[in-house]
Ligand SMILES: Nc1ncnc2c1ncn2[C@@H]1O[C@H](COP(=O)(O)OP(=O)(O)OP(=O)(O)O)[C@@H](O)[C@H]1O
């Protein structure tokens with residue numbers, strides 16, 4: 001490969017940035033020009049062309065003084081809210097966290113795996129084709145693993161994870177909002193990272209509200225355009241609990257979309273096992289816990305397990321099914337006063353529970369299992385199960 005080829009190659013490498021700068025200049029989009037000039041400077045420097053890089057930076061600084069406080073000019077300084085000075089973006093630790101595995105269904109893994117593998121090749125692709133950041137929108141109920149997946153993906157890609165909560169970004173002051181948006185994208189454009197836009201529906205709320213929000217809407221639209229023009233150095237994830245709020249134009253901005261939902265019984269059983277570690281339950285006990293936690297999110301199960309583990313470490317004695325049951329029941333009933341449950345249950349309540357569970361799944365809820373679960377002797381469990389059988393009328397009367 002001769003010197004001529006090398007030259008051509010290096011020209012190619014920066015053409016994307018040049019095109020964006022020219023594009024920004026033609027549209028009088030000062031920020032775009034700035035962002036990509038700064039980005040180009042970084043690329044040049046990384047390429048060993050330090051004096052060219054410095055020239056560009058000097059140019060930026062000379063024209064920047066009255067516009068921005070000094071600390072915002074350089075990447076790695078986290079952008080802050082222009083009013084409150086609170087960080088707009090937060091770096092989340094990903095490396096070496098050793099979290100329990102993510103539970104997804106196979107079709108969901110297919111999406112995640114494809115996203116990760118495309119993202120890995122994306123940054124190194126060297127074409128002239130203009131394409132922006134790779135993006136994934138995750139949606140689903142609270143506690144179903146959206147933030148967890150963001151950490152997983154950043155970890156897989158070996159990139160830093162930065163989280164921006166959009167409701168914090170959009171202030172009721174128009175001026176602050178545009179400054180915040182600019183600061184966020186300035187940062188993202190300069191930083192190779194996974195950018196995680198949490199509470200993404202905050203965007204949609206602004207777009208759909210009526211009143212004198214026309215101006216704010218314009219700002220939000222510019223947010224979405226910024227998203228489009230972010231370069232490939234950024235991987236963008238977004239999460240929302242309210243997918244119904246997002247309009248088609250917003251959905252279209254994301255190349256990948258992933259619906260998450262409450263875990264299946266099998267997934268719940270695996271979560272119980274993973275989250276309780278090092279406490280061991282048998283497969284049968286895990287199946288019972290998985291069944292009883294119907295309607296719980298991964299986050300709910302995680303919470304109960306954290307509590308049971310603390311107890312295990314404090315008391316240093318093995319945990320039984322009957323330890324998990326009151327906590328579970330309390331959470332399921334949304335109760336506040338735990339002393340009301342199980343240990344204080346009247347006989348007729350225990351009878352009702354025994355019956356309900358026998359009816360639900362007689363094989364899973366054998367008398368032995370019910371005895372374990374409710375902390376009864378097997379004889380008592382048997383007696384109670386019989387009593388309820390004939391005594392429906394008695395229980396009601
Ligand atoms: N599918 C899952 N697989 C493994 N762990 C999960 C899963 N879902 C939730 N968890 C556990 O619950 C914790 C909380 O979940 P996470 O913060 O990811 O929920 P979220 O979907 O981001 O909720 P929110 O909408 O409230 O932000 C996770 O850190 C993880 O420990």
Ligand SMILES: [Mg+2]
Nearest residue numbers: 146147198239
């Ligand atoms: Mg979350």
